[in-house]
Amino acid sequence: MSPQDPSISATPSRLPPHVVRVSPPPVLVVSAGLILFAILSVVGAGLLLVCMGLLTAGLAAPVGLGLLVLAAALGVWQARRVRRARERHRAWIEQLRAEGVDPLAIELAERWRDTAGISFETALNVLARHPPTEPARSHVVCFGNLKVPEVGELFFEPEIITPTRYFGWRLVVIPVACVIIALWLLQRLGVISILPPIRLGSLGYVLGMAVAVGGAWLWRAAIRPTYIRLAPGIIQIVQYRYGRSRPTIRSYPLDGRTTAFVWGSARGKNRVAQRLNLVRGDACEKIDLAHLPKDDPARERVWHALLSGAPIPRLSDEELVG
Numbered sequence: 504m505s506p507q508d509p510s511i512s513a514t515p516s517r518l519p520p521h522v523v524r525v526s527p528p529p530v531l532v533v534s535a536g537l538i539l540f541a542i543l544s545v546v547g548a549g550l551l552l553v554c555m556g557l558l559t560a561g562l563a564a565p566v567g568l569g570l571l572v573l574a575a576a577l578g579v580w581q582a583r584r585v586r587r588a589r590e591r592h593r594a595w596i597e598q599l600r601a602e603g604v605d606p607l608a609i610e611l612a613e614r615w616r617d618t619a620g621i622s623f624e625t626a627l628n629v630l631a632r633h634p635p636t637e638p639a640r641s642h643v644v645c646f647g648n649l650k651v652p653e654v655g656e657l658f659f660e661p662e663i664i665t666p667t668r669y670f671g672w673r674l675v676v677i678p679v680a681c682v683i684i685a686l687w688l689l690q691r692l693g694v695i696s697i698l699p700p701i702r703l704g705s706l707g708y709v710l711g712m713a714v715a716v717g718g719a720w721l722w723r724a725a726i727r728p729t730y731i732r733l734a735p736g737i738i739q740i741v742q743y744r745y746g747r748s749r750p751t752i753r754s755y756p757l758d759g760r761t762t763a764f765v766w767g768s769a770r771g772k773n774r775v776a777q778r779l780n781l782v783r784g785d786a787c788e789k790i791d792l793a794h795l796p797k798d799d800p801a802r803e804r805v806w807h808a809l810l811s812g813a814p815i816p817r818l819s820d821e822e823l824v825g
Contacts, residue, residue: 517736519654519812520641520757525611525621527647527769529595530588592616607633611644621646623780626764639759643809647767650774652803654810657735661816662804663823664731666724671794673716680713730823731790733804735811738781740788741823749821753788755781756815763809775802 599609610629615621626644645651667674687701703710723729732739740753755761764780775797779790795802 517758517812517814518638518640519656520643520763520810521636522651522810523605523608523611523642523644524649524651525608525615525644525646528592528612528615530591589616607642607644611646615646620766620769623764627782630762641757641759641761641763643757643763643765645765645767647769647777648774649765649767649776652806652810654807654812656812657807658811658813658816659735659804659807661818661824662733662801662808664733664801666720666729668799668801669723669731669791669795670716670720671796671799673712673794674720676709676713677717677720680710683709732818732823733801733808734816734818735808735813736815737818738790738805738808739818752820753786755783755786755788757809758815760784765809776805779805 596609596613599612607630610633611621611626614625614629626646630642630644683701683703683706686695687703689695690701728743730741732741736758737754737756739755741750742753743750755763757763761781761783764782765776766778766780767774767776775792777791777793779792781788781790790805792802792805
């Protein structure tokens with residue numbers, strides 16, 4: 504969608520988005536998958552010991568029985584914990600209703616019961632069943648402990664998030680991996696011998712992360728240069744391709760037909776946004792914000808772009824700024 508599309512040109516009468524705050528429940532239940540993992544781990548460990556011959560045949564049956572008793576006890580304990588947590592969750596929902604909290608926020612909070620949180624698909628389904636506002640306003644749904652600023656009709660010049668800025672601190676892993684590989688090669692060639700032997704297998708996580716981050720950065724910075732453009736009431740993904748004079752632009756104006764989901768932390772005091780999902784019709788965009796430095800102005804600009812009630816400016820469909 505081009506920014507010159509008249510459907511996204513703003514007028515002074517454009518209403519600011521409707522902000523829906525979904526606070527984390529007072530008690531978060533551990534996901535059922537973790538319980539099953541714990542049970543299977545205990546049973547699997549016992550079977551593994553038997554198979555390895557660490558236990559005699561005479562002890563195999565008592566040990567197996569003990570593992571089953573332990574798993575059953577764990578299941579009963581967890582079931583009681585889940586029941587108490589759900590009782591507190593229902594009481595919390597009733598309290599929200601009594602306080603007159605936004606019905607959409609309550610409907611979403613009802614589905615937030617465990618540490619797995621609310622999935623993006625679940626949030627979309629809830630919003631689809633909820634009656635739209637009259638007149639139409641975009642929704643900015645905020646999950647978790649988020650510090651949502653008051654923006655008003657703030658106007659600002661377009662802000663550009665470059666690929667390098669987008670990946671932020673994660674790029675540090677690339678030079679670290681390069682140093683590790685260089686030292687390993689020098690050791691293999693016999694150039695240096697004063698350091699302890701470097702085993703790449705034990706550093707597989709660091710090297711794998713470097714490959715993943717480096718590949719993603721190379722794609723967004725060189726192969727398909729991709730930028731995020733922020734302006735009052737609109738977020739755009741601007742992507743360039745070789746052989747084309749004009750970039751491909753995916754626009755998400757907050758004009759009533761775009762929904763934004765902002766995800767924060769469910770626990771602790773970290774109140775900055777971790778992830779942003781933008782939905783407009785069949786188009787969807789995911790923007791990771793977790794790796795941006797906390798003091799990066801882009802974090803604040805994302806909020807300004809989402810919440811500003813100022814008219815949406817006309818942005819160039821050929822240049823990043825202009």
